[in-house]
Amino acid sequence: MASSVADPTQARETKPSQGNPSSPTADLFRLNGRSVVITGGIGFLGLTVAQSVLESGGDAYCLDYLDGPRAETWGPLEEIAKKYNGIIQYHKCDVTSADSVGQAIGAVVSAARLPIRGLVACAGVSDKDPATEFSVERFRRLMDINVTGTFLAAQAVAREMRKANVSGSMVLVASMSGTVVNKGVDTAAYNSSKSALLQLARSLAAEWGSRANMPLIRVNTLSPGYIRTAATVDTLKIPGIEAQWCGDSMLNRLSTVDEFRAPVLFLLGDGSSFMTAADLRVDGGHCAW
Template sequence: MADRRDIKPRLGGPEMTTAQLFRLDGRTVLISGGAGDLGLAVAESVLETGGDVVCLDLRETPPAEPWARLESLAAQHGTQIAYHQADVTDADRISAVFAGLRRLRYPLRGVVACAGIGNSTSAVNFDVAKFRRTLDVNLTGTFLVAQAAAREMRRHGQSGSMVLVASMAGSVAMRGSDVADYESSKAATIGLGRSLAKEWSSQAGFPLIRVNTLSPGYIKTGMLNPMLRAFPDAEKNIADLNMMNRLSFADEYRAPAVFLLADGSGFMTGADLKVDGGHTAW
């Protein structure tokens, strides 16, 4: 059991304005899956709220147009953005990337882990290699990034906040979709978030590291677009499953991510924030 005399410091406080509670000045935020639609959208908000950004992704280089826009945004706000190619399931590569982060101008104090994949196949016919790969990317990859980040935060004696991107699929079965690999991996990600929050918020002698999960609903991203193109009625059928009667867009997760990263959520850890248009509230 943790020594409860080791009281963690309060984040924020009455002396801070509401605007300051949602600022990320003087800290670096690492985003895995940082070349995807969701990662790029979150990077934009981090830059706008004063934080530097490091993006990791499997791609050799980020997509040109959105990346140029982010670089321009960083220059406008006096922030910085960098990109590293990395497979989140490769522990050695993750360690090498984090070793290079020791030259950052601001300490690493935030993580958004949104690298993820999925397949749509009947469980009876599911290829076990594909099932394992989904778990490896979505769960093990998330753990490796969080683990490396926690080690870096402790090395600097810095508090931090981690946002593990899960999914509403981690809480409910997704009607009309055969995605056993994805649902299982996201349910496990929610459990991982609670477990890491328990360890890293209460261990005596170490800085406070808050860990929460963010569970989006269906997002119109590159992962979903092939299905929408293949089945003309898919978007309407999916939209009818939530209370808002529409799909979400990647930019709608910018504010929830910044909230979880910033001091405004300072008494929040081990929680799962659902942003799903009411899908799981039926």
Template structure:
């Protein structure tokens, strides 16, 4: 059946025709990481990673639409974002949006589209939650909530971005923030639900990349994921207070330290920009060598 579908005999799918290399060797290297004339949507934009990613997109000449479940961003952080936007002649807007709600997403996108300077051509899906605890006692509702936000929410926002790219007939690059925990189990913490959700994000990445990258009747939409290792933030501070956890986490990777959010700016820009033009359906692991032992 799979081979029949590939040949178009079942659903009459039309795949892109084989073409010569579409790379651009004349493009300056610096341009491969720029996002001129593009609007990028960032979910979970009020979080630690979301704030860092938003600033880096603005510095690379992209406009940013920030989405988060919080009613409004933290004033001190938003002042910094606006300052960066002004310095680079870009715009950053913020909308409250619960990625668990398809209605929320629909309403927000109606507002977004009417205010755009440049077409939406990218997504960084940072929205996600992590809860831990022994699986024998872990609340099923908490498990469902993680899957709902980390997986279903990512799918729904990606769907909205893809539909907008198709409507405006522009190419797009989508980046899902997954985790090294989608591949491995974490020593010292019980995170079965979180790990399962991030493994699902990896598979969602591959599946959407296959669908949106190969169809002839829609613009080219690339889909990749980013899998960070442990990040030192205020959110991980509590876990690191557990005796032995700091040495456990730092000793589990080849660089013997935790990462910081700024170390994910360049990987995200690479995935969003033209520098990764031949990359889709892939996962970029930035974990200090945790998985490579």
């Protein structure tokens, strides 16, 4: 599924490799001239990121495991793409399969009018149960999606950036759960996977920020706090959990998915040109108690 425009020259390429003091402040959040790949692209955060990319002048390529997005969520994105002279496309992808990831990224490259200059790795799952009851199969599945899947996406995108010799920025979606343990729920596997992403991002940033044979690729993580979405409804039904989670935030509430638009755009765009191997924690102050 795709929406496109006839004149790709309307998009102006800018390079995120270094600061530009002559750039207007508003341009520091712009993504003109860039294709951005979004894994987990039709999830709650992925769809929000895609809209933000389009509104900021970029083209958005959403990857996910379903055969296709729902019309009621995809239709509005196509309208936004038309409004901003952008492109929105969906490609089916199993992030746990190197072949599937390679094919999906190859399809993006073949269709894209602009080089891939950004990745937002949203694909991930959560699972909970006491560690004594958590099967090894569930543990492996979660790590395969959250960690291996993120690595495969980053690897494939980095290879394409190297082929095109363009700089770029990657945002790996971690969690405050990679830094602290969640109260009231047993999520040892999930927490471990998100902690692994923090180290993965630092390690990739070290490689891709200093290698002579690589264009500059910045790699950072975004660590959200609790987000109120349909995916958290069941957990919030556990007696006392919503009060616990809200009370653990200095703002006394859960976040909403739209509150992560600006942080993602900041990490993708030129405004964060001197930022790599860092974690941007947006958790309402949860981890600072």
